[in-house]
Structures are given as C-alpha cells and as structure tokens.
Amino acid sequence: MGTMRGDASRAVKGYCGFCAVHCPVVTTVDAGARLLSVEPDRSHPHGGAICAKGRAAPEFHDHRDRVNFPMRRTRPKTSPDPGWERCSWDEALDLIAGKLLEVRASSGAHAVAFNKGTTGGTALTDTERWLQRLINHFGTPNIGGTTHLCQWPRDTAGAHYTFGTPALPMPDVARSSCIVVWGSNPNGNFLSLATDIAAAKARGARLLVVDPRRVGLANKADVWLQVRPGTDGALALGLIHLLIRAGGYDSEFVREWTNAPFLVRDDTGMLLTGADLDGAPGVGRRHVAAVEGSSELVVYDAERGVYAMDARLALSGARTVRLAEGFEVTCRPVFQRLAAVAADYEPATVARITGAAADRIVAATRLLAEHRPVSHYFHNGLVQHTNATQASRAIEILYALLGDFDRPGGNVPGPAPKVEDVSARSALGQAMELRRLGRAERPIGPPATPGTVTAYDLYRAILDGEPYPVRALVSFGANALLANGDTLQGRRALERLEFFAQIELVETPTSRFADVLLPAASWMECSALKVGNRYPIEAMAHIQLREAVVPPLYERRSDVAIIFD
Ligand code: SF4
Structure with a gap:
C-alpha cells in the first residue's frame, strides 16, 4: 500500500523481486513516478536488511539497456546484428502463436520447448506457476531451466533423496547451538540469514564455515575450513569418519529414522x-x-x-x-559400510585433498559433536562442480548422523500455505511426461525431478533431432548461452531453431538469436502474490501481496500478462 509523504513522494511497501529471498522493502517514488530509492522495510516482521542489488533497483528501472518495445529480427541469425525492427504487441503475439501452433500441428507439441531463468536470481517466482500452466495446456513436456547447474545436486540429490523433502529445509538459526555455513556467503546474498547467524553467534552459538575465501561469516567462525573448490565431498567423508569414530553421532536417530x-x-x-x-x-x-x-x-x-x-x-x-x-x-x-568408506578419509588425507588443516578438521568435528542442535546451510559455492551430486549427498548423510533434522534448532521443514495448484500438471499426462528430453537417460535426474530439461539435451534435440527434433523455443528470461557450458554448441542450436521468441529485461547474448524479442516489466512494474516465505520458519506460511510500484514504462508487460495475452 502506498503512503504519501510531505514532499509529494510516495512510499510503497512490498518485497524485492530480484531474487528468491524476497526481502521486504519500501520503494519511494516521486510525484512524476520516478523511482528514488529501495530501502529495507523495517516495519515488516521479517524486514531488516537488503543487499546492493536490491538497493540498485531504481537504476535498473530506466536503464539504457532495457528492452522497451516488441521487436522482430530482419537479418539472418548468423548476422552479428539482428536488425531489430519495432512491431506492435498484436503483431508479435500473432507471430508467436501462429508459429507454435504450426509446429505443434505438424511435429507434435513436444517439438516446441520453453525455457525459464533461475528463481534464485530473478523474479521468476512471480510467474512460474502460470508459465507451467501455459506449457502443460500447450502439451509439451519440455521446459528448460537452470536446475541442472546448481539447485539439483543440493535440493534433489542432497535433500530430496536423503530426507524426502522437496529442498533443503532452512536452518532454525534462532534455536541452534551450532550453525554450519558451507559454500555460501549470506552476507553478500542472504542478509536476513546472515543477520540471524550473527545474532546467534552473539548469544553463544558456535559457527563452522567452509569456504575457500575468508569472507563474511568466515571472519566470525569458531572454525573456518579453507578448502580447495570441489573438494567438499572429501571433507564431508572425513567429518563422517571422525564423528563415527568418536561416537559423536545420534545412534537412536540413526536406528529409528535412517536406513x-x-x-x-x-x-x-x-x-x-x-x-x-x-x-x-x-x-x-x-x-x-x-x-x-x-x-x-x-x-x-x-x-x-x-x-x-x-x-x-x-x-x-x-x-x-x-x-x-x-x-x-x-x-x-x-552404517558399517559407510564407516568403512569414510575410514579412508583420515584428517591427514582430507587435509592433503582439501587444503584445510588437519587440526581444524578435528576441531570442526568436535563442534558438531558437542554443540547440538546443529543446523546447516549450503549453497552454490559447492554445487557447481562435476562431483557436486555426491558431495551434496555426503554432506546430507553427515547431517543425518547428527540427528537434528526436523528438530528445533536443526533444519526444519516449514509450514506452507495451502493454495490451489494452478500449474495444471494433469493436463500434460504421464505419457508426455515420459517423453521429456533426457528422461530416458536420467530417470532420477532433473528431467524426472523437478521435471526440467538440461540445455545439453535441448541442444542435441535441436541440432541432431535426438531423440526427436525440437523446432521452436519460447524463453522467459533465460540466458542459456551464458548460463551453460559449450557456448558454441548452444549458439549453433539457437541459429538452427526455426523459431525463437525471447521475453527479456535487457538484450543478452542469447536474445540476439531470437526471431521475436518482447519487453518484460521488472518487479517494480507489476504486482505479484508471494505464497510462503523461504525464511525464517515463522514466515513460511505467510502470503504477501506486492502491488506495482509504478506502471510499466514504454510498452513493457509483465510475464504473467504476456502468458495470459
Ligand atoms: S537479497 Fe538482495 S536481490 Fe535478493 S531479495 Fe533481498 S534485496 Fe533483493
């Protein structure tokens, strides 16, 4: 709700849409609808701090790189300049709808793929469930994303396949006696968590940080393990070994609740x-x-x-x-087989692999064993390696041994608001789900859970027609060429597509290959409903409406409006 100030400016409360943290913010707008500032909403029960990206939102609003009008290309895709030509929304939408229907009629709905950006660094959560509804009703199983790049090893391989939860539950920091931060710098990207961890530390909680760099919370840690990137799995096995050898695990939990x-x-x-x-x-x-x-x-x-x-x-x-x-x-x-595997990881061995000092590894184990309950948070610092899946599993097995999962002060699955699922999953049908690209090769991988296609499978389908050709792509905010490896193959695939429509905030290397480029509104220009908060636990059942701070500039439209149009 906006409130007028004495100088005719307005303060609009809402939440920042630049990433999935959704910090409560107050945006100030002057009488001419010019954005003046984005500040933390300290009156909000969970408001307190925001990061530099959120504060910079007003600069982004009318930045010269923003896409402001629907455009279609006039030059071949091999040309470095697409030769953008402005067109009307009706022309652009008719062109997209006509092409998608033509491909579906001649090659089947699966010959059309969709793509989406990451919820971690964009406002995609505003849109995602409606986008999924569009895709399911259109009838294609092929939606790409970034899951395979970061979230899958942590949330699916790590948490889902260990604990059965959809993702790693958030740490109940306020009640923890020991907090583990592994491969993440919340001071830079999750300030509310960083603030709570600092408060927990001030009341006496212990802090273990695993990070190659001494940044943020590493400076406050009781034990900081400076590991080489990509060696986290060896460290987790070393900690498992010491924990088992010292009898520091929760034997009742392990017997009752694990295999x-x-x-x-x-x-x-x-x-x-x-x-x-x-x-x-x-x-x-x-x-x-x-x-x-x-x-x-x-x-x-x-x-x-x-x-x-x-x-x-x-x-x-x-x-x-x-x-x-x-x-x-x-x-x-x-358990015995786990102990045998982990026994190869004595502190000296782990020190040699990871670079962390052996006595620090022993001290870390002592923290875990002696200060319970333990909660943990790990993030992208360790999941963008080729061994990320097994490293994540080792970390979650270590955590299972502590027995603090779903205990106050541990990692606690939070309550979620009960809302109607609008994604229309049943509209797709199981037979089509099984045809999703990559599903046959990776039956428990991203194409199965959560159900997204990797860029490499998409490229293969476009370039080689394997296992079937994909001819058209519609992309909401994904910059596939920069997000994924093998950029040259990606470029060849985008050049080969018969039709490609991109919805974007700014022009990107990927959008240069689009046939139609549509201007997306930013989170400040559109309203949204946030169903549940990611953090803290007390806020997970909350629903918050975010009103548009200002109407969209130029001819920008919200993703949701584009989906419904
Ligand atoms: S962490 Fe930064 S980008 Fe993310 S919601 Fe908060 S202010 Fe916005």
Whole structure:
C-alpha cells in the first residue's frame, strides 16, 4: 500500500523481486513516478536488511539497456546484428502463436520447448506457476531451466533423496547451538540469514564455515575450513569418519529414522530384501535389518514405514544369511559400510585433498559433536562442480548422523500455505511426461525431478533431432548461452531453431538469436502474490501481496500478462 509523504513522494511497501529471498522493502517514488530509492522495510516482521542489488533497483528501472518495445529480427541469425525492427504487441503475439501452433500441428507439441531463468536470481517466482500452466495446456513436456547447474545436486540429490523433502529445509538459526555455513556467503546474498547467524553467534552459538575465501561469516567462525573448490565431498567423508569414530553421532536417530541398520549383501552390493529371504517378490518393498546381539533378522515394510517387531537394531557386524534360492551370503549394515568408506578419509588425507588443516578438521568435528542442535546451510559455492551430486549427498548423510533434522534448532521443514495448484500438471499426462528430453537417460535426474530439461539435451534435440527434433523455443528470461557450458554448441542450436521468441529485461547474448524479442516489466512494474516465505520458519506460511510500484514504462508487460495475452 502506498503512503504519501510531505514532499509529494510516495512510499510503497512490498518485497524485492530480484531474487528468491524476497526481502521486504519500501520503494519511494516521486510525484512524476520516478523511482528514488529501495530501502529495507523495517516495519515488516521479517524486514531488516537488503543487499546492493536490491538497493540498485531504481537504476535498473530506466536503464539504457532495457528492452522497451516488441521487436522482430530482419537479418539472418548468423548476422552479428539482428536488425531489430519495432512491431506492435498484436503483431508479435500473432507471430508467436501462429508459429507454435504450426509446429505443434505438424511435429507434435513436444517439438516446441520453453525455457525459464533461475528463481534464485530473478523474479521468476512471480510467474512460474502460470508459465507451467501455459506449457502443460500447450502439451509439451519440455521446459528448460537452470536446475541442472546448481539447485539439483543440493535440493534433489542432497535433500530430496536423503530426507524426502522437496529442498533443503532452512536452518532454525534462532534455536541452534551450532550453525554450519558451507559454500555460501549470506552476507553478500542472504542478509536476513546472515543477520540471524550473527545474532546467534552473539548469544553463544558456535559457527563452522567452509569456504575457500575468508569472507563474511568466515571472519566470525569458531572454525573456518579453507578448502580447495570441489573438494567438499572429501571433507564431508572425513567429518563422517571422525564423528563415527568418536561416537559423536545420534545412534537412536540413526536406528529409528535412517536406513543405517539395513543389511547390504556383500556379493551384489545391493540391499538385502524380504524377497531374498522368502522368495516372494510381489509382497512390496521390504528391507532387512539384524537385531543387535542376536542372529535374528527383522523385516522393514517400506510401504508402511514399520519394522515387523520392536528390537534394538545392529549398526555393525557381519551376518551370514541363507537365501530362498538355497545359498548363503554375507551381509553388513549400511552404517558399517559407510564407516568403512569414510575410514579412508583420515584428517591427514582430507587435509592433503582439501587444503584445510588437519587440526581444524578435528576441531570442526568436535563442534558438531558437542554443540547440538546443529543446523546447516549450503549453497552454490559447492554445487557447481562435476562431483557436486555426491558431495551434496555426503554432506546430507553427515547431517543425518547428527540427528537434528526436523528438530528445533536443526533444519526444519516449514509450514506452507495451502493454495490451489494452478500449474495444471494433469493436463500434460504421464505419457508426455515420459517423453521429456533426457528422461530416458536420467530417470532420477532433473528431467524426472523437478521435471526440467538440461540445455545439453535441448541442444542435441535441436541440432541432431535426438531423440526427436525440437523446432521452436519460447524463453522467459533465460540466458542459456551464458548460463551453460559449450557456448558454441548452444549458439549453433539457437541459429538452427526455426523459431525463437525471447521475453527479456535487457538484450543478452542469447536474445540476439531470437526471431521475436518482447519487453518484460521488472518487479517494480507489476504486482505479484508471494505464497510462503523461504525464511525464517515463522514466515513460511505467510502470503504477501506486492502491488506495482509504478506502471510499466514504454510498452513493457509483465510475464504473467504476456502468458495470459
Ligand atoms: S537479497 Fe538482495 S536481490 Fe535478493 S531479495 Fe533481498 S534485496 Fe533483493
């Protein structure tokens, strides 16, 4: 809601839309609708600080690089200058709709792909669910994104496949006794979290920071581990090793809530199943654990989430098990196998791999073991490496050993507002979902969860027609050429497209290959509804309306308006 000031300027409360943190802000506008400033909204329950990018928003509003009018190209895509020619919105939208319908009619909806920017650094959350609705109703399974570049190893491979949550739950910093910040500098990009961590530190919480650079919170850390980029997985294994050796893990949590007691067959390396024991494979997913101090086995029913009987389960010790097929195999608990893998990572070895001092690694383990509950936050500093998936999994296994997941002071899945899902997922159908590019090669990868196509699969479909040709692309704010590797292949793919429409704030190397370039309004020029906050936990169930601060300049339109048009 805007409030007038004595000097005829207006102060409009809302939230910054430049990244997914959505800091509460007050934007001041003068009588001529000129943006004067963006400041933190300190009257908001979760307002307090904003970063330089948010403060610079007024400069961006009428920057000379902004795209202000719909344009179509007049020169070949191989020309360094697209020869942009202004056209009307009606002409541009008719051109796009006509081409997409033509491709769908002749080659199928999957021959059209969409693309989107990152929610992490843009206002895409304003748009995403409506964009998904458009795509699902259009009928293509192919929506590209940036998931494969950063978020997937952390949120899907790390959190989802370890804890079952859609993403890594946020740290409950206010109640933590020890906070781990790994591969992230919240002082630069997540000020509300950085402020809360500093406050927790001031009240006595311990702080462990893993970062190649001594920046931000690393200066306040009780232990700062200066690792070489890309060596985080080795560090996590080293910490797991020391934690297990010192008995610093939560053995009750590990027994009750993890698969650590499940037996693994030595001969196949696979989990021993109920079907191995009784030869009844159709009974459902059943795993097997051993009872501590006895030769008895107990079956776990994965569908119901219960063991067949109450017993203290063994975390170590080999068992010889007779299978239904008549032969015997040796089996050991998952926990024992984990301990064996991690045992290769003594502090001296980890120090050699990571560059962090061995005594600091030991001190870090002591912090984790002695100051509970522990919460953690890790981000893009460690997920943009080729080994990011396994590093993320190792970190989450380390965290599972601490037993603080979903405990006050740990990482706690927050409440979410209940709202109607407008993405129309059922409109697409499962058969089409299975045709998503890359799905066959990576059945548990980004094409399956959360359901996005990698740039490389898209390029292959455009250039080689594998597994089928993609002929047209509509992109909301994605700069695929700069975000992904192999720029030359990307460039060839964009040149090859029969039709490419880009919706953008500014011209980019990617938008230069568009047939039609549409001017997007920024977050200050359009209203939006924020459903749930990312942080803190107390704000996760909140819904906030952001009104447009000013009407769109020139002929810019919001992404949502373009989708509905
Ligand atoms: S962290 Fe910066 S860019 Fe992100 S919402 Fe806050 S002020 Fe905006």
